[in-house]
Amino acid sequence: MTPMHIRNWPGQTERPALALHCMMGNASYWGPIAAGLANLVQITAPDLPGHGQSPDWPGEPDFHTHATRLIAPLITRPLDLIGHSIGATIALRIAVAAPEAVRSLTLIEPVLFAAAPDPTAETELETIRRLSLDGMDEEATRQFLSLWGEVDLDRQTTTGRARLIRQIAMVVSGNDTLMRDSANILREGGLEAIDAPVMLIMGGDSPPVIGSIAEALAERMQEVGLATVPGAGHMLPITHPDQVAGLIRMNIEQS
CATH class of the missing domain: 3.40.50.1820 (Alpha/Beta hydrolase fold, catalytic domain)
Structure with a gap:
């Protein structure tokens, strides 16, 4: 299963x-x-x-x-x-x-x-990566959602907001495949x-x-x-x- x-x-x-x-x-x-x-x-x-x-x-x-x-x-x-x-x-x-x-x-x-390859997209995703690596997951999540989620992080429930912030690690992890085609x-x-x-x-x-x-x-x-x-x-x-x-x-x- x-x-x-x-x-x-x-x-x-x-x-x-x-x-x-x-x-x-x-x-x-x-x-x-x-x-x-x-x-x-x-x-x-x-x-x-x-x-x-x-x-x-x-x-x-x-x-x-x-x-x-x-x-x-x-x-x-x-x-x-x-x-x-x-x-x-x-x-x-x-x-x-x-x-x-x-x-x-x-x-x-x-x-x-x-x-x-697009310089604007690369810069945006690199900024999100750096924010997350620097321990600023909340701001990284806010920027990601503003670009790709069409969601206002600040209008989510406490539980939903925490879940989204936790998920930013998966965004950062997946970007190596998306940006550099590591797969x-x-x-x-x-x-x-x-x-x-x-x-x-x-x-x-x-x-x-x-x-x-x-x-x-x-x-x-x-x-x-x-x-x-x-x-x-x-x-x-x-x-x-x-x-x-x-x-x-x-x-x-x-x-």
Whole structure:
């Protein structure tokens, strides 16, 4: 059994789908999207380590590798793989390693910064890293959420605020994979080997680096679509679930 907490929604059990959430989120936000796709697929979603009801990240290996190792065994037959933010990069890592396990791949706001190096993003994430290493986790969390979470730390409950601040260590740990591709996701021939339909979904109001990343990934993929949700930011699975579900449906129906 996986040590992660797993959430399941009603749907077409003969067509399984796996959804991976963002950093500092939890799997519950896939609920409206799962409902919108229930006549097509049955969505399962884990709470990533240190999130939701799952046990804490143990501190090693790095967060990205640890999460990937726990998620991979959940895939026992080809399925529709969906990911958001860091969840999208984990989904991509799995698809590159085992393209035969993926029936369709939907990547929402993938934050694989190594695909399109951006000085602004690098500076922002390095600032967050330095703040955390210097013991200023609260300020590091506040800056991270202002950029990628669309959440005001100061308006959270005491418990929620403490949890978010505790999670900043996972952000810092995961950045080596995202910024420098220490997992070698972008290796030669890797993206090209994915022969399932791929959909890259972006928010129209997201940081510009997201569009650059999506375009860089798309250039190397066989069957890929790019879609932008107007008026949406990085957290579009939460703020625009109907539009996101519709785009996921389009991609799944191609496979």
